[in-house]
Amino acid sequence: MEPTALSQDEAYSAAAEQFGGAIERLARGYEADPDLARDLVQDIHAALWRSFEYFEGQCSVRSWVYRIGHNVAVSHIQASRRAKPPALVGLEAIAELPSADNQAAETEEAQLRNRLLAMIHRLKPADRQVMLLYLEELTAEEIGEVTGLSAGAVATRIHRLKALLAEAIHPEGRNQ
Known part of the structure; x- marks a missing residue:
């Protein structure tokens, strides 16, 4: 309809x-x-x-x-x-963000989700917006419609954010 x-x-x-x-x-x-x-x-x-x-x-x-x-x-x-x-950080500083999981009773998956969400909360609004839309499974083109960015800029930003968030969540992979 x-x-x-x-x-x-x-x-x-x-x-x-x-x-x-x-x-x-x-x-x-x-x-x-x-x-x-x-x-x-x-x-x-x-x-x-x-x-x-x-x-x-x-x-x-x-x-x-x-x-x-x-x-x-x-x-x-x-x-x-x-x-x-604000206590917001740029993409350059995301790797230094502290872990936000303080609840020992939560499962490992819930702790990881909490840490990720805490890191996303600390992102600048434009980066947070792109990451939240990506997590809602919108395409780069759809995210571009919402944000006003080109699909290419969205894809690049998502790639950088994913890499930085992954490194912040799994810092042990840095020295390998």
Whole structure:
């Protein structure tokens, strides 16, 4: 069904049902505090509903949802930055980030996921956005639609981020 054939409420409801889990993951990717992440989810849903008033199918609904979600999340991060100084790092410094796994009761997979997410939280917003979209399995072209970067620039950035994150998670591989 064409997006323009749906009412604003119908288009939002369909998108929220299909991408609700992705929106929650996106919010947790941008906001480490669970209460603030829930607030961010609500803000994204409100912006998404408003956006379907003017959505004309200029891209896929999936790209639209991610574009709206990431724009709201970036605004959220910028607002919280004004409230407190950032502890963000660039790609050059990601390898020096400390591990974030403090819970001995978690499994190794959960600890690794927590460490990765903590490192992603410390990335600059543009790099964080690309990595979170990549983890949601969007293609370089789709990520480019959301971020405004070329597909080639997205692919290069993903490659660099993956290498840096892998090295930060498995530092023992450095000296081999």
